[in-house]
Amino acid sequence: MNGKAVQLKEEADEPGWEVDPDDEWGVAVVETVGRQLKLRREALGMRAADFGTAVGYGEDMVYKIESGKRIPRPEFLDRADELLGAGGLLSAMKEDVKKVRYPKNVREIAKLEAQAVELGVYVGLSLHGLLQTPEHARALFEVWQPAYSPEEAERRMAARMARKAIFERSPAPALSFVQEEATLRRPVGGTMVWRQQLEHLLEVGQLRNVTLQVMPTNSEAHPGLSGRIEVLKFSDGTAVGRSDGAYNGRPISDPKQLRILELRYGTIRAQALPPRESLAFIEQLLGET
Incomplete structure (x- = not known):
C-alpha cells in the first residue's frame, strides 16, 4: 500500500465523520455522494474490496460510504474521482460534504x-x-453534561474552529x-x-x-x-x-x-x-x- 493510501486509511478512522440522522440535508448529501460512488464503481466492474484497497479504505468502510452511513473525507473523493474517471464530479462534492461534517x-x-x-x-x-483556542474549546466539550462521546466532542471542536x-x-x-x-x-x-x-x-x-x-x-x-x-x-x-x-x-x-x-x-x-x-x-x- 502506497503512502497516500496509508494516509487516507488513517484519516478515515478519525472521529467526527458519522452522519447525524436528524440532519435531513446532511443525510441527503451523503446519500447522493454514496450513490454516485457506487454507480461509477459498478459501471467499471470494480469490486468494493478492490476499490477499498486502491484508496486505502476497508471494504466495510466503502459499503458504509456508498450507503450514506459514513461521511467521506475530501481526500477520499479526490482519489475516488481519479480512480473512477468521474471527471471532477466527485471532487466537486467536497464543499457540501465538508459542511455536513459539522452539526x-x-x-x-x-x-x-x-x-x-x-x-x-x-x-x-x-x-x-x-x-x-482549540485547546480551550476541547476542554469545555470534555466536561459537557450529558457527556459527549470523544468523537462528538472532536466534531464540535472542529466546527467551532471552522x-x-x-x-x-x-x-x-x-x-x-x-x-x-x-x-x-x-x-x-x-x-x-x-x-x-x-x-x-x-x-x-x-x-x-x-x-x-x-x-x-x-x-x-x-x-x-x-x-x-x-x-x-x-x-x-x-x-x-x-x-x-x-x-x-x-x-x-x-x-x-x-x-x-x-x-x-x-x-x-x-x-x-x-x-x-x-x-x-x-x-x-x-x-x-
Whole structure:
C-alpha cells in the first residue's frame, strides 16, 4: 500500500465523520455522494474490496460510504474521482460534504457569521466561541453534561474552529466582544491552556476590525446580567439578534425588538472597560498566571 493510501486509511478512522440522522440535508448529501460512488464503481466492474484497497479504505468502510452511513473525507473523493474517471464530479462534492461534517445548528450559526458585516456580542459565563483556542474549546466539550462521546466532542471542536474563518474575511467585518471578567479568570483546561487563551485574546484584541472589552466584576448591574446578547448585521440592512433574557432566547429580526437588544448591548459596552484598558487588564491577568 502506497503512502497516500496509508494516509487516507488513517484519516478515515478519525472521529467526527458519522452522519447525524436528524440532519435531513446532511443525510441527503451523503446519500447522493454514496450513490454516485457506487454507480461509477459498478459501471467499471470494480469490486468494493478492490476499490477499498486502491484508496486505502476497508471494504466495510466503502459499503458504509456508498450507503450514506459514513461521511467521506475530501481526500477520499479526490482519489475516488481519479480512480473512477468521474471527471471532477466527485471532487466537486467536497464543499457540501465538508459542511455536513459539522452539526446542523453550528452550520446555521456559521452561515450567519459568514454573511455578517457587523457582529456584537456580550457573554457572561464563558468565552465566546469565536475567541476560544482549540485547546480551550476541547476542554469545555470534555466536561459537557450529558457527556459527549470523544468523537462528538472532536466534531464540535472542529466546527467551532471552522467558524473562526470570520477573522480572515475580506472586507473584514466589524467585530465587537464584551466579556465578563470572570470568564477570563477561569483556568479552563489548566494553567498552560489558560495562558495560551489569554495570549490569544491579546492577539485578537489588537486586530483593527475587532473591539474587545472587559466587564469588571465590581461593575454595577447592567442589562447583560439576564444572559448572553448577540446582534449580527448584514450588508442589505437586515439584522438578526438573540438574547438569553429576551424573546425566549429565540433569534429575532423584527426592527423594534432588534432596537431593544442594540440598546441593551450599547449600555453594556458603555459600562465595560474601554478597549485599551481591557487589553491592559488581560495583560495584567497573564502576568499573574
